[in-house]
Amino acid sequence: MKRIILICISLLLVLTSGCGMNDNNKNTTNDSKTEAIKPKDMDPKDLPQVPAFQDEKMREYMVSTKEDEPGYYVLESKLKGFRMLFPADGEYSSYLSSRDENEEIIAFDSYDKTKNKMLNAQIEYYQRTSFINSAETMLEQVSKENGYNGSFEKLEDEDKDIYIAHKKNHFQNEKHKYSFSYRYFGYIKSPEKKQAGIVFSFMFRCPNDEKPCTLDQDHLGDQVKKQMRSITFLDHKQEK
Incomplete structure (x- = not known):
């Protein structure tokens, strides 16, 4: 009799354990499916309530709804050439953005009303183009486009060469104290x-x-x- 009771108890434990594992697996599967849904395919109500996701065009570039760092999410170019941190308050600028087979321009704006600060930014990505390999050529071109005659700071980085410079511009025919801008510009090469x-x-x-x-x-x-x-430059577009 005791032996029968012990067998029954053992069977109950096995069945209960099996049910628990199935439930956990089911939850894991659901979580994976949820994570696999791209922000551009989600209901805007379920997305972070920040411009980067509430802007229909901008969220097409966003990789995940999870912050990578406070105030920043991850953007991926549509040519799948690179990824980068993107500010939560960034909004797509359609009239300056474009894309073809080997060139992609991502333009965006952000506005901080409390600080009376506006940012207008452009990221121009090139692939399969020989001129982009020459730092000398590119820095000369960038200098010309920005009316700049100075030198560039080279940032130390393991997987890319970053050249950056900046200048302060004063708007013509304006006498107000804050009629100026700061422009930061440069070139990034992937070795x-x-x-x-x-x-x-x-x-x-x-x-x-x-x-x-x-x-x-x-x-x-x-x-x-x-x-x-x-x-980060993405490897699957690498030219041999």
Whole structure:
């Protein structure tokens, strides 16, 4: 009799354990399916309530709804050439963005009303183009486009060469105290990925030049460098 009772108890334990494992596996599968859904395919109500996801065009570039760092998510180019950190308040600028087989321009804006600060940025990605390999040629071109005659700072980075410079511009025919902008620009070359590189431009300004503006105290260069250092060139587009 005792033996029968022990056998019954053992069977119950096995069945209970089996049910638990099935439930866990089911939950894991559901979680995986949820994670596999791309932000562009999700209901906007289920996305983070920030411009990067609520902007229909911008969320097409977003990799995940999880913050990679506070205030930043991960963007992937549509040519699948690179990934980078992207600010939560970034909004797509359609009139400056474009894409073809070997070139992609991603333009975006962000506005901080409390600081009276506007950012207009452009990331230009090139692949399978020989000119992008020459740092000398590219820096000469970037300097010309920005009316710049100075030198570039070269940032130390393991998987890419980053050249960056900046200048302060004063708007013509404006006498207001805050009628100026800071522009950060440069070039990024991938030593590992042949014939691929990026040209970038970040312009910060005070949209209302009659109100106080914090540009001089905002460590703008650090913000730009953070995003440029985060860029990772993706290997599957590598040219042999």
